[in-house]
Amino acid sequence: MTAVLTNPLRVGLRQERVIPPQCLVIFGASGDLTHRKLIPALFELFRQRRLPSEFAVLGCARRPWSDEEFRARMAEALSDEVADHASAWEQFSSGLFYEPVDLQVPEHLVRLGQRLEGIDRLRATRSNRTFYLSVSPTFYGSGCRALADAGLLNDPLRSRVVIEKPFGRDYGSAEKLNRIVQTCAKENQVFRIDHYLGKETVQNILVLRFANTIFEPIWNRNFISSVQITAAETVGVEERAGYYESSGALRDMVQNHLTQMLALTTMEAPGRFDPEAIRNEKAKVLQAARLADEAEPWNCCVRGQYGPGGSRSRPIKGYREEPGVNPNSTTETYVAMKLFIDNWRWQGVPFYLRTGKQLPKRLSEVVLTFREAPVHLFDAAGGSPTANQLILRIQPNEGAEFRFEVKAPGSGMRSRPVDMQFSYDESFGEPSDEGYVRLLADAMLGDPTLFTRGDEVEAAWRLYTPLLELIEDSPWQLPVQPYEARTWGPAAADSLLASDDLMWRRP
Amino acid sequence: MTPQLTLQAPVELPPPELTSYLEKLWQHDLEHSSGASTFTLLVWQPAWVEQHLVRLGRLEGPVTGVVRPEVLEAAREAVDFCGLPPSTSPLAPELAMALGEHTGVDHVGEDLRGQHVESAISAYQPRRLITLAPTLSKSAGLETLVAAYCPLSEEGNNGATCGDVVVLRGDFDALREGLSLLQPLVPDDLPCWVWWNGSLEEAPDLLAALSSPGRRLVIDSALGPPRRCLDLLEERVNSSTAVNDLNWLRLRGWRESLAMVFDPPGRRESLSHVVHLDIDVEGSHPVQGLLLAAWIADRLGWHFVTSYNMDGDAIGADFERSDGTEVRLKLMPVPVGIPSSHPGTIVGLRLICEPDDRQPLCVILCSETGGCMRLEAGGVARMELAEDVVPKVPGSDEMEMGRLLGGGHDSTTPLLAAAAPLAAKLLPH
Known part of the structure; x- marks a missing residue:
């Protein structure tokens, strides 16, 4: 008999919310994101029967494609899935349409409106529309304005707009973009996407904290001595040199993904599970966060850039040798920093954030280190007892781990640390949805819980403003320090913690 | 959750005036409100046990149809009073029948069935909530009551979205007579849910008339003869007409x-x-x-x-x-x-x-x-x-109904559709 691969008793038990009839309009439909993430996520939703029959996707870009050409290109990009689920694809792709649109040309917007009305009649999508701006960030503001001028955002209950990251380049540009967007649509129509929030394990931070009674009483400065948040990548810049050269690790990872993990880890309990209540708490804690030394940020931040590495048989290029990268580039591919949060819960607790490319392991995790026992009664096998640690593993091997001391077997009373593990794989054994599946569904449902609100984005940018200004105005004070590819970053990052008698956790 | 009372005391009307009164209500009293564009909910609400308990003075009125803790407590005591086995459930139709055999001084309690809108249901803003409330009396003519209700939003927005409440009360014959009033009261352009909150055997003709194929029927297969409950589920599944079962949801x-x-x-x-x-x-x-x-x-x-x-x-x-x-x-x-x-x-x-x-x-x-x-x-x-x-599934039947209404499904859940016909086979004939 063949082994049971999935749990047959689990099928259909999740009560999924029903996405209302609607048309999803993707601007930038000829771009990578559409065929790499968005259409696969929508096809997954279709196969999970979570899309209503009254549903359509309208791809929009400048290229003069037809509906058939758009469908053929998407089928080619998803060839494996299409081969495995041919009849499902046939059904799904009949709801894919394409309209050549340049958002800067008003006549195109008029034509778009007419096309949408036609789709409403054809697919019964009832004038519900989600506009997805998968375009260059420089067009976010003008794109929203064009949609608003064409009257396509007039109905706050039937239209919403999804904006990809990055939302601004700094506090000033984010604030300006927010002002533009908020004149075009109400805040509850705007969905600023951060795909990290679509990860099951990031959402689990909220459940772990607020669905259990054992963690919250000790989740504060009285019991926690420090927190580390790491997002490490083993890849280099790949084909994103053009974008990465102008952003760097700080803008690409820290301001959004790491800051969201920080906010979920440190926010106060919301009064209820409600998008605004949660986003209020996140915004509040980010407003209370600051760099450990705002006056002299170089004391609390390290920038690095990967150099050549690897082995003789498998050499790895340094960042400056990557195609499309300036050979004298000073863009950071690694950043580590120390933050504080000035509120009653976290005053005095250091938060260490780090992210980098070409590091030895791909992983994201939050590590909460608890204060040591006030008196050491026992000898520790490792010399001194290890502080308790709670490790929330975001990826890979998603789960949580709690490290504590136990009696080492034997006649003496020596202690040694052990790990208590929870693994999503072992407990559930089902792959969780890709982040875009969850986020696209939520946007179409009009649920903004996992999207960043305007004030949250601004608070996140404001937090790093001293650092961004320093890099802009006097970069020599915070130079990029080279590190060998596939090592854990520059030595200065270790020194940042060593000065507090701490070490980065080596996962 | 606290039930919400209607915005105004329900107005009792002669049945023929019902439709014109509703039109007037929306044109004048509710002219600054918008009608919820949601669904109609038709509820068969006999509450036999509660009616008998109030009649026998074992429970203080009013009769609301909502299963409150006091109703359950009084019903549990009545199981013993009626000499039924202790395993008899307080909502079992057998208890209502046994209570019906006790006569004596009839206590009169106010009948507010259909006028309490549970917040679990009002949260989904039914456009029209129609309650059919059969009476114990075998000679009660048809009474019709109408009221508006506007659920208060926690955000406190000004533009209220309102619905209305219609109650048809009387004995079985009177309610049969009232069926002709019902059809025009159910807006064609909105989904219609029918919640049969009673035993499936007590008025099969009314059940059949109310649960016509386009409507989304909700039953409770814990109430009524098992064969009848399972056959009805199977019939609806086989004919691809939507059916939901609170007893299934409680699983x-x-x-x-x-x-x-x-x-x-x-x-x-x-x-x-x-x-x-x-x-x-x-x-x-x-x-x-x-x-x-x-x-x-x-x-x-x-x-x-x-x-x-x-x-x-x-x-x-x-x-x-x-x-x-x-x-x-x-x-x-x-x-x-x-x-x-x-x-x-x-x-x-x-x-x-x-x-x-x-x-x-x-x-x-x-x-x-x-x-x-x-x-x-x-x-x-x-x-x-x-x-x-x-763990015991928390919440009342009204909350389960709210969950169904919120889910918005217009068809039978595939798991129930697969399980119900097989369950019918499992029950020996």
């Missing part, structure tokens, strides 16, 4: 708890080697237990072979796994001291798996409120034991 905790046992991939192989399934239910109403057994059999791909009555009102059934091995089901009614609100609530489940080259696995799930001594006995010591307690 949620059992289905989730059993699925959880097999979530760890290391346990899944055992699901292909089930040899025995035991289910214990409260009292003598087997439908919930049969639905659970049918769901398990359907999910695990067992083929139904036969079903039969066993000693002690137990039901037995044989299945065949896809590898040809026999699986035996035994559904056993067990007496309980304090029965749950609904007849036939599951008390415990035991699933025995015998993989070829591994230790047998015995899964025992036990309800939070009962014990599982019977299932724990009998040679399970040599097996790997996975035991768990199934």
Whole structure:
């Protein structure tokens, strides 16, 4: 008999919310994101029967494609899935349409409106529309304005707009973009996407904290001595040199993904599970966060850039040798920093954030280190007892781990640390949805819980403003320090913690 | 959740004036409000037990139709008063019948059925809530009451979205007469849910008239004769007309708890080697237990072979796994001291798996409120034991209804559609 691969008793038990009839309009439909993430996520939703029959996707870009050409290109990009689920694809792709649109040309917007009305009649999508701006960030503001001028955002209950990251380049540009967007649509129509929030394990931070009674009483400065948040990548810049050269690790990872993990880890309990209540708490804690030394940020931040590495048989290029990268580039591919949060819960607790490319392991995790026992009664096998640690593993091997001391077997009373593990794989054994599946569904449902609100984005940018200004105005004070590819970053990052008698956790 | 009273005291009208009054209500009294563009909810609300308890002075009125703790407490006391077995559920139709046989001084209580809108339901802003409230009196003519209600939004926005409430009250004949008033009251352009909140046998003609194919019927298969309940579910499933069952929804905790046992991939192989399934239910109403057994059999791909009555009102059934091995089901009614609100609530489940080259696995799930001594006995010591307690599904029937209304599904859930016809086969004729 063949082994049971999935749990047959689990099928259909999740009560999924029903996405209302609607048309999803993707601007930038000829771009990578559409065929790499968005259409696969929508096809997954279709196969999970979570899309209503009254549903359509309208791809929009400048290229003069037809509906058939758009469908053929998407089928080619998803060839494996299409081969495995041919009849499902046939059904799904009949709801894919394409309209050549340049958002800067008003006549195109008029034509778009007419096309949408036609789709409403054809697919019964009832004038519900989600506009997805998968375009260059420089067009976010003008794109929203064009949609608003064409009257396509007039109905706050039937239209919403999804904006990809990055939302601004700094506090000033984010604030300006927010002002533009908020004149075009109400805040509850705007969905600023951060795909990290679509990860099951990031959402689990909220459940772990607020669905259990054992963690919250000790989740504060009285019991926690420090927190580390790491997002490490083993890849280099790949084909994103053009974008990465102008952003760097700080803008690409820290301001959004790491800051969201920080906010979920440190926010106060919301009064209820409600998008605004949660986003209020996140915004509040980010407003209370600051760099450990705002006056002299170089004391609390390290920038690095990967150099050549690897082995003789498998050499790895340094960042400056990557195609499309300036050979004298000073863009950071690694950043580590120390933050504080000035509120009653976290005053005095250091938060260490780090992210980098070409590091030895791909992983994201939050590590909460608890204060040591006030008196050491026992000898520790490792010399001194290890502080308790709670490790929330975001990826890979998603789960949580709690490290504590136990009696080492034997006649003496020596202690040694052990790990208590929870693994999503072992407990559930089902792959969780890709982040875009969850986020696209939520946007179409009009649920903004996992999207960043305007004030949250601004608070996140404001937090790093001293650092961004320093890099802009006097970069020599915070130079990029080279590190060998596939090592854990520059030595200065270790020194940042060593000065507090701490070490980065080596996962 | 606190029930919300209507915005105004309901106006009692002569039946012929109902439609014109509603038009006037929207044109004048509610002219600054918008009508919710949601759905119509038609509720059959007999509340027989509550009506009898109030009539006999065993419960203070008014009659609301909402199952409050006081109603349950008075009903539990009445089980003993009527000489029924202690396992009789306080909402069982048998209790209402037994109470009906007691005569004496009739206490009169105010009848507010249909005028209390539970917040679990009003949160979904029904456009029109129509309640059919049959009376104990066999000679009560048709009374019609109308009111508006505007649920207060927590955000406190000014533009209220309102609905209206219509109550048709009277004896069976009067309500039959009232059917002609109903059709024009149900807006064609909105979905219509029909909640039959009573036994399925008490007015089959009214049930048939109310639950015409385009409407989304919600029943409670814990109320009424088991054969009738399962046949109705099967008929609706076979004719592809939407049906939902509160008794099925109350199984949620059992289905989730059993699925959880097999979530760890290391346990899944055992699901292909089930040899025995035991289910214990409260009292003598087997439908919930049969639905659970049918769901398990359907999910695990067992083929139904036969079903039969066993000693002690137990039901037995044989299945065949896809590898040809026999699986035996035994559904056993067990007496309980304090029965749950609904007849036939599951008390415990035991699933025995015998993989070829591994230790047998015995899964025992036990309800939070009962014990599982019977299932724990009998040679399970040599097996790997996975035991768990199934938490009681919190909330009232109104909350389950709210969940259904919020889900917006216009068809029968596929799991129920697969389980109900099989459950009908499991009940021996």
